[in-house]
Amino acid sequence: MYLVKSLIILLFSNSILAVSNTLPVVLWHGMGDTCCLPVSLGAIKKLIEAETNGTYVRSLKIGGNIALDYESGFFIHPDDQVRYVCEQLARDTRLTNGYNAIGFSQGGQFLRAVAQRCSTPPMKTLITLGGQHQGVFGLPKCPSLTSTTCEHLRKLLRRAAYKEWMQRDLVQATYWHDPLQEEEYRQKSSFLSNINNEVFINQTYIDNLNKLEKFVMVMFLNDTIVQPKESQWFGFYSPGQDTIIRPLNESPVFEDLGLNQLDRDGRLIYLSVEGDHLQMTSKWFIENIIPQLSTN
């Protein structure tokens, strides 16, 4: 009798009965990270679950295992990764009614490509944390790599970013954006100039992006990895030099990708936080990111 009673109490307690009205959340990690480390995305997953009454959180693993997942951040072409993710998401029946997407660093622009290329299941809110929407020109520091490896990567990018083999084999080359060689970038970038509608305008990208309820871009104000940091808000160096920043609303991509429509409706949200790349407290995350998530 006692047992039955406590079981009933347990069943009716909030923790069991509370049903999350937050749509599922899909996470895509950054370079040098993986889906599930307890110190990075593993912790974020737990935090979101705790703050949303246990909504379904899926942290994307690219490829069959953790080693592949890590290497994918460097060596698997973003087009292939995006295709793989679209297939995985389409198969996940828990996402059928829509989901929120949170991209970390380069995972941000990759999830934007998912939004633009794959409209089912429907992405409702896209949140990019430290994304490089206009690419990078420079790599002052690389997370998780030794300084010699980082230095090597940097030299390679400076020297050969637009060579065909680099564009095919090194993920970071696909969003290397050299403002001193703007035309070269447009023609040779094998990913970024395509998803930014800079080579030709793909109306599907505009239409799909405008299906989002919200597109939230988070910039880390003291970022030492993303250069220029304004790329996190879709800003970039004006062509021909590398000091003056042109903000999104003065860049061709504003109209060419239909971001002006999102902006006009108040669905394009600019957030910033003090700190280096991806450095934020759980308090900040709970107060600023959780409330942005779409509900059903």
Ligand SMILES: *[C@@H]1O[C@H](CO)[C@@H](O)[C@H](O)[C@H]1NC(C)=O
């Ligand atoms: C979680 O559930 C509690 C109790 O049902 C509710 O008051 C609260 O608003 C819910 N929070 C979220 C984020 O859904």
Ligand SMILES: *[C@@H]1O[C@H](CO)[C@@H](O)[C@H](O)[C@H]1NC(C)=O
């Ligand atoms: C435009 O994007 C859609 C979605 O990715 C794709 O199916 C289509 O082939 C693209 N159009 C062109 C001309 O590349």
Ligand SMILES: *[C@@H]1O[C@H](CO)[C@@H](O)[C@H](O)[C@H]1NC(C)=O
């Ligand atoms: C971070 O950057 C902001 C904006 O540039 C600046 O006001 C602030 O002092 C910086 N904070 C630190 C800790 O460097």
